[in-house]
Amino acid sequence: xxxxxxNDQNLYxxxxxxILKLALKEGIDIPHLCYHEIFEEPYGACRLCIVExxxxxxxxxxxxxxxxxxxxxxxxxxxxxxxxxxxxxxxLYLAQAPNAENIKKLAEKYGIEKSRFPKRAFxxxxxxxxxxxxxxCIRVCGEVxxxxxxxxxxxxxxxxxxxxxxxxxxxxxxxxxCVNICPTEAVSAEEVENxxxxxSWSETKVKMKECKNCGSLFxxxxxxxxxxxxxxxxxxxxxxxxPNCKRELLIKxxxxxxxxxxxx
Amino acid sequence: MNxxxxxxxxxxxxxxxxxxxGRILSILEEIQEREGYLSKESLKYISKxxxxxxxDLYSLVTFYSFFNLERGGKHTITxxxxxxxxxxxxxxxIEELERRLGIKEGETTSDGIFTIKSARCFGACSMAPxxxxxxxxxxxxxxxxxxxxxxxxxxxxx
Ligand code: SF4
Ligand code: SF4
Ligand code: FES
Numbered sequence: 001x002x003x004x005x006x007n008d009q010n011l012y013x014x015x016x017x018x019i020l021k022l023a024l025k026e027g028i029d030i031p032h033l034c035y036h037e038i039f040e041e042p043y044g045a046c047r048l049c050i051v052e053x054x055x056x057x058x059x060x061x062x063x064x065x066x067x068x069x070x071x072x073x074x075x076x077x078x079x080x081x082x083x084x085x086x087x088x089x090x091x092l093y094l095a096q097a098p099n100a101e102n103i104k105k106l107a108e109k110y111g112i113e114k115s116r117f118p119k120r121a122f123x124x125x126x127x128x129x130x131x132x133x134x135x136x137c138i139r140v141c142g143e144v145x146x147x148x149x150x151x152x153x154x155x156x157x158x159x160x161x162x163x164x165x166x167x168x169x170x171x172x173x174x175x176x177x178c179v180n181i182c183p184t185e186a187v188s189a190e191e192v193e194n195x196x197x198x199x200s201w202s203e204t205k206v207k208m209k210e211c212k213n214c215g216s217l218f219x220x221x222x223x224x225x226x227x228x229x230x231x232x233x234x235x236x237x238x239x240x241x242x243p244n245c246k247r248e249l250l251i252k253x254x255x256x257x258x259x260x261x262x263x264x
Numbered sequence: 265m266n267x268x269x270x271x272x273x274x275x276x277x278x279x280x281x282x283x284x285x286g287r288i289l290s291i292l293e294e295i296q297e298r299e300g301y302l303s304k305e306s307l308k309y310i311s312k313x314x315x316x317x318x319x320d321l322y323s324l325v326t327f328y329s330f331f332n333l334e335r336g337g338k339h340t341i342t343x344x345x346x347x348x349x350x351x352x353x354x355x356x357x358i359e360e361l362e363r364r365l366g367i368k369e370g371e372t373t374s375d376g377i378f379t380i381k382s383a384r385c386f387g388a389c390s391m392a393p394x395x396x397x398x399x400x401x402x403x404x405x406x407x408x409x410x411x412x413x414x415x416x417x418x419x420x421x422x
Contacts, residue, residue, distance in 0.1 A: 164322030
């Protein structure tokens, strides 16, 4: 265990523990968009989680999601310097994703009414004017679901996220992990008749599987197939597990052996 | 190109680049060298064969302006829009090219002869403004000198 200090609070932490995660657990509010604990490696993309580190006579700004606990570490989460930078970031995000509700709320909290920067996205784009290009959807689809349906396209100010060639991607599992992980609710999907339609991803359509007995649509076809082959493989492993543990083990296997995310 | 022929060529290229470092880029570069561009079919083949999601390949090739996703014309005219060339009137050259060839930047003439592109700096700033046609660099190009330059590549004034 090491001793650290966040604002006025003295805390104990495991050496190397993720500072953002620790702060949130302690009820210290640090705004963040691109951090998700399902990934072992933080990404440090959105920069909103910045804090000020005080080290001897030195002070510097860094992202808390990439900061690890060390004995004697002292940080400030709301120092004037942090607030100044965070305000500019929020102004930039207002221009990048003018329709994202949580960004609007956060900006308001920091007293920003308008962005001085020209709007970069519009309600009409495929991500509803809400995408901040944090890459969480790409990572969850590729690293966790192992589907690799979407990725960044192009670069610089015209960077987008979509399927290759802006065409329906048959690799999509219809798992909606991308929809659920998006911090700004940018990704849209809907269910029409017996198909999931990933509206944001070039209208990719995924067939649903219906229950043979009652006819209800209980999962998507590709997910069902994946689970089915896993079940066959794990036949004996599952025999002595209760339904809860069965479920947990299945999800683990389905998503690259990563542990299930636990609530804070 | 038919599929078996494509497969044979692509296998040859894959085999040639076996070292993992920079492998994908070298393979893509060689495909483009041979075919003139990266076709959807070739990218799909490479994606399956090397087990890399197509989305990742597409992301890579749209990141580097070096890669072409569309078949260009027989001759590619690339106008340098780097700082020196820009100041020396590169935008006017593009404008004039577009007017003379009747296409926009990024497009190919309907007879499939010329494609107009722009790029950032060929490292030949001393000769600004610079235009590259296929692999050749021409310096001190001005709108008025374009007709004679284009004629070298079989263009006829209408
Ligand atoms: S729904 Fe499709 S695109 Fe979204 S994470 Fe699942 S597989 Fe990827
Ligand atoms: S769609 Fe959402 S998750 Fe994906 S990059 Fe944009 S903001 Fe991030
Ligand atoms: S949460 Fe730390 S940079 Fe996005």
